[in-house]
Amino acid sequence: MTARIVLVDDHPVVLAGLQALVLGLPDLELAGLASCAAEALALVRGERPDIVVLDMGLPGMSGLTLAERILEERPATRIVMLTHYEEPSYVQKALRIGIRGYVLKASAGEKVAQAIRSVLSGGVYIDSELEDFRSEWIRKLCPIAGVTTATASDTLTYREMQVLRLAAVGHSNKEIARRTGLGIKSVETYRYRACKKLMLHSRLDIIRYGASHGWILDV
Structure with a gap:
C-alpha cells in the first residue's frame, strides 16, 4: 500500500533533498511540498496525507504549533519532526503533542527514511543521537x-x-x-x-x- 506524504521546510535545499529521498522510496507518494505553515495547512486539508515531514523552525508559526493544528484537524496524520534542537524539553513537548518521529537535521537522509517507515508502521522514532533522552524516556515508562x-x-x-x-x-x-x-x-x-x-x-x-x-x- 502506498502512503501519501507532504514535506514542509522553508529551506529550498533541504526541501529538495527530502523530495529526492521520497521519490526514491517506491512505497511513498509525494502529495505536495510546502515552505510555510499556511501552505502546509492547505495541503493537508486538500490532499489528506498519511504522513507529514515537518521542519520545526518555520517562519511565522513554529513547527510544533503547526503540528498541533494539523493533529487537531486530522488526528490520524502521522508527523515526523525535523529539527536542530537536541534539548529534552523539545522532544518531550513533541511527544506530548502527538508527533511520532523526531529527527535531527544533522542526521543522514537514511534516518529520515527510517523514521517515516517506523511512524507509518505505528511506531515512535527518536533520533539515535538523542541516546540519553531515549534511555531516560524508556526508564520512566518502564520502571x-x-x-x-x-x-x-x-x-x-x-x-x-x-x-x-x-x-x-x-x-x-x-x-x-x-x-x-x-x-x-x-x-x-x-x-x-x-x-x-x-x-x-x-x-x-x-x-x-x-x-x-x-x-x-x-x-
Missing part, C-alpha cells in the same frame, strides 16, 4: 516494578497481539478498528482479553509493556 514478565508471543492470539501493539503506540479503539478492518466491539474484546492475559490494568500499563518489548521505539 522495573511496573512491567509484567509475561511474554505476549507465548500467550496472545494474532489479533490480540495486533490490537495491543497498536494500543501501546497510542491508537484509539476507533483508529485500531480502521487500521485492522475490525469492528469497534471486536477491538474492545481483543484488547480486554490481551490485558487480562498479561495482567495489564491501565493504558499506562499497556504503554510500559509495549516500551519494554521494543514496540514503541524503533532505531
Whole structure:
C-alpha cells in the first residue's frame, strides 16, 4: 500500500533533498511540498496525507504549533519532526503533542527514511543521537516494578497481539478498528482479553509493556 506524504521546510535545499529521498522510496507518494505553515495547512486539508515531514523552525508559526493544528484537524496524520534542537524539553513537548518521529537535521537522509517507515508502521522514532533522552524516556515508562514478565508471543492470539501493539503506540479503539478492518466491539474484546492475559490494568500499563518489548521505539 502506498502512503501519501507532504514535506514542509522553508529551506529550498533541504526541501529538495527530502523530495529526492521520497521519490526514491517506491512505497511513498509525494502529495505536495510546502515552505510555510499556511501552505502546509492547505495541503493537508486538500490532499489528506498519511504522513507529514515537518521542519520545526518555520517562519511565522513554529513547527510544533503547526503540528498541533494539523493533529487537531486530522488526528490520524502521522508527523515526523525535523529539527536542530537536541534539548529534552523539545522532544518531550513533541511527544506530548502527538508527533511520532523526531529527527535531527544533522542526521543522514537514511534516518529520515527510517523514521517515516517506523511512524507509518505505528511506531515512535527518536533520533539515535538523542541516546540519553531515549534511555531516560524508556526508564520512566518502564520502571522495573511496573512491567509484567509475561511474554505476549507465548500467550496472545494474532489479533490480540495486533490490537495491543497498536494500543501501546497510542491508537484509539476507533483508529485500531480502521487500521485492522475490525469492528469497534471486536477491538474492545481483543484488547480486554490481551490485558487480562498479561495482567495489564491501565493504558499506562499497556504503554510500559509495549516500551519494554521494543514496540514503541524503533532505531
